[in-house]
Amino acid sequence: MDITVGHTPDSDDAFMFYGMFTGKVSSRDFTVTHVIEDIEKLNRKATNPELDVTAVSVHACAYIPGYTILRSGGSFGIGYGPIVTAKKQMSIDEIKKCKIAIPGKMTSAFLLLQLMIGKFDYVEMNFSDIPEAVKKGKVDAGLVIHETQLSYEQEGNVKILDVGEWWDKETGGLPVPLGINVMKTSLGEDTIHKFDKYLQASIEYGLKNLDDALEYAMQYSRGKPRELIEKFVKMYVNKVTINMGDKGEESIRRVFEMAKQKNTCTRFQTKYSHQVIIL
Template sequence: MTDALTLGFSPCPNDTFIFHALVHGLLPDAPTVRARLEDVETLNQLARRAVLDLTKISYHAFGHLRRDYVLLRSGGALGRGCGPLLVARPGIGMSDLRQRPVAIPGELTTANLLLQLCAEGFDQTVVMPFDRIMPAVAAGRCDAGVIIHESRFTYQRHGLVRLLDLGQWWEEETGCPIPLGGILARRALGPDLIRRVDAAIRRSVEHAFAHPDAPRAYILCHAQEMEETVVDRHIALYVNDFSRDLGDEGERAVRLLLQKAEERGLIPACDLPLFID
């Protein structure tokens, strides 16, 4: 295949940090890619239509996509202390939220999956772009909201309080790090090309770690409304050794998340292997 591969990822600092070298042709012999930057739920929906060759994805969405896509070992977001937060206005408690509107950043986001796994009764969810959730909750349009990305650093500015750290709940429940998002490749690309892509993404992550100033302008270009200190905290939180390679611990966490989601009937069962190997 000589045409550029389509690669979808978010404009968030962790993704632009990771993919900078690959997108800008800084890696000799790496496959050529054409980037498409979209919010996480848009990427989830594009993947459902198999529009993209390669894409960042919520692990919740991956549970619905295993027939068409295979998981790569590099480039994803998985870790500890980095999960979604359930926030609300002061005076609202967990017991007040049953059958009440709760804002989520997408039906197929891992944030929503964790909310559903954590407790039943959250069936009045309202989907909206992640950056609109805090204003909606602060204004009383929703009773609470599940926030992701840099929102975990800024929710107090909106007068909101944290009700539950869904990542912390997952870690205490399972002992595993929390799988947030991974990188997928269409199975139709074939094993050889998929392996080349996976190796190239790992090299892109390593290039960013070795030359952290190189992607700076690219990161800030797509994070125009984010303070540089928040950008730095965002990258430090979401890019780690699991971004280089899931490893055994990361793979175990992903398998457990999908298993629990299957057991609750939140995703369909699938007997295909997660990885090409």
């Protein structure tokens, strides 16, 4: 079966798909064409299902009822996650009055920050442009995702909020629900199960062949040193990535329960837009 698979130009996604896309892990069931896009572009593509399988933000589940959530391939922070950076330290009241650059309205980082501090003034931009916009004073602060969570000091900024740390304390240690992989529900449960196992095997292969998988992932390093990329990949390709388990499921449910309670997610529907997590 020929299928299209979307993932981001990020080192952790590349690491997960290394086995699959290089043919190190094969499948009799699928021939894969991969499509690489920024996460917010993938989120928007998924609202009018274009790709058979795609990485999306957990937040996007409120807008994409045509997909089923896979158990493998998720990006969950374990006590860490997105941060907010600025040129100087600020109080929480000052932050709430800031114009904050965000990496997209459908990103989980945006939803989580709203849950943390309430509504705020924001401007959307590509996540990779946010550190420079903060440094040059184009915005007051920036909501930072991906490897720039680790490189903000080298970029001349300071951390003023830790969204992942807040979630960890707020939920009693649930993993931070950031990114997941989804597959068109119309393809059927059997096909979805098979692909989920295929992706899981690819992730496990990468973890067992760490140096080779990291070398492959470095093509998406955006000029960052290997040590930083290795640290980032090890943060976001973890045991919950192989299979989200009960804790991963609970964290997804919890974020939408909180969004509903706070009326934050404007298109929230019961059971995150009728989506299900494949069993």
